[in-house]
Amino acid sequence: MREIKYRAWVIGSKLVGYHGMSDSRFAGIEEQEMMIDVRGVSFRDGKIEFVTDREGDEYSFADGTLIAVRQYTGLKDKSGAEIYEGDILLYTSPIASRSKNRVICEFENGCFLFGGFTTDYVTANGKVIGNIYENPELLEVAE
Numbered sequence: 001m002r003e004i005k006y007r008a009w010v011i012g013s014k015l016v017g018y019h020g021m022s023d024s025r026f027a028g029i030e031e032q033e034m035m036i037d038v039r040g041v042s043f044r045d046g047k048i049e050f051v052t053d054r055e056g057d058e059y060s061f062a063d064g065t066l067i068a069v070r071q072y073t074g075l076k077d078k079s080g081a082e083i084y085e086g087d088i089l090l091y092t093s094p095i096a097s098r099s100k101n102r103v104i105c106e107f108e109n110g111c112f113l114f115g116g117f118t119t120d121y122v123t124a125n126g127k128v129i130g131n132i133y134e135n136p137e138l139l140e141v142a143e
Contacts, residue, residue: 002072002073002074003072003074004071004072005037005038005071005072005082006038006041006051006069006070006071006072007035007036007037007038007069007070007072007084008035008036008038008051008053008059008066008067008068008069008070009033009034009035009067009068009069009070009133009134010033010034010035010036010051010053010059010065010066010067011031011032011033011034011059011064011065011067012031012032012033012034012036012057012059012065013029013030013031014029014030014031014032033067033133035131035133035134036051036053036054036059037053037054038051038052038053038069039052039053039054039056040052041069048061048066048069049061049062050062050066051066051069067133068086068133070084070085070086070087070131071084071085071107072084073085073105073112075112075119075123076123077089077123077126077127077128078123078124078125078126078127079127079128081127081128082128083105083112083123083128084105084131085105085106085107085112086104086105086106086131086132086133087104087105087128087130087131088102088103088104088105088128088129088130088131088132088135088138088139089102089103089104089105089114089122089126089127089128089129090102090126090127090129091103091117091121091122091125091126091127092125101115102129102138102139103115103117103122103126104132104139114126
């Protein structure tokens with residue numbers, strides 16, 4: 001049975017400008033997009049309402065702090081890294097002169113897809129090199 005896990009792309013707050021000094025006049029809070037491991041998911045009417053991280057902080061679509069939720073596929077790449085929806089994998093193609101290719105793990109019609117290739121082939125020969133949220137530059141085509 002596959003383990004059900006999620007990661008989420010959220011807008012979170014981070015303390016900046018404070019380095020443990022007793023004078024915190026220069027400290028501030030900055031918002032930034034970041035990937036979190038999800039501890040809990042709350043559903044309403046079959047849709048995700050909000051997620052919580054390991055510290056118990058909540059992120060929701062309603063308040064704009066939750067951008068996307070990524071589900072674990074239950075699969076691992078050739079180096080043992082877990083594969084989540086939205087991950088970008090680099091693999092060697094069995095055709096096209098064994099060229100290196102990139103595919104995105106997508107969820108469609110109840111299945112995880114890898115750019116038209118079978119799950120077994122991509123996971124056995126592929127390596128997670130990033131995801132579409134943190135590394136969109138990996139999808140750019142070289143000219």
